[in-house]
Amino acid sequence: MSFRTPLSTARGLGSAKHGVGHWISERVGAVALIPLVLWGAYSVILLARMDYYEAVEWIRSPVNATLMILTLAISFMHMQSGLRVVIEDYVYSHLNKAAALLANLFVSGLAGALAIMSILKVALGGG
Numbered sequence: 001m002s003f004r005t006p007l008s009t010a011r012g013l014g015s016a017k018h019g020v021g022h023w024i025s026e027r028v029g030a031v032a033l034i035p036l037v038l039w040g041a042y043s044v045i046l047l048a049r050m051d052y053y054e055a056v057e058w059i060r061s062p063v064n065a066t067l068m069i070l071t072l073a074i075s076f077m078h079m080q081s082g083l084r085v086v087i088e089d090y091v092y093s094h095l096n097k098a099a100a101l102l103a104n105l106f107v108s109g110l111a112g113a114l115a116i117m118s119i120l121k122v123a124l125g126g127g
Contacts, residue, residue, distance in 0.1 A: 025081065026078070026081050026082065026085075029074055029078040030078060033071070033074055033075060033078060036067065036071040036074065036075075037071070039067055040068075040071050043058075043068075046058075059122050059123050060123050062123075065120070065123035068119050069116050069119055069120070072112060072115045073112060073116065076108050076111060076112030077108075077112075080104055080105060080109075083104050084101060084104055084105075087100045087101055087104060
């Protein structure tokens with residue numbers, strides 16, 4: 001028999017006062033991705049009809065390069081944020097959770113940086 005009250009059992013497990021901000025940032029990212037993904041789908045259809053040199057010229061357009069970079073940056077941030085929630089909810093060991101959260105952050109950041117650098121290389125004439 002335990003003499004602990006429900007409050008003392010739950011203390012330290014409650015809200016950290018950051019859930020609403022995280023929830024709003026996920027929703028804003030998702031809404032921002034709607035027009036960007038529609039533009040990206042249209043672009044893929046357009047690029048399928050082009051040869052290599054036309055595609056390079058297409059990505060060298062400042063508007064296309066900027067929209068592509070925005071799409072990738074917001075996509076990787078949204079992916080990292082969503083996977084963070086899954087890890088926080090379903091990984092119970094503190095050490096495993098910390099390692100998974102760090103791996104999620106670094107892998108998402110590295111993949112996003114590599115993708116953006118690849119676009120910049122082609123857009124700025126290095127590719």
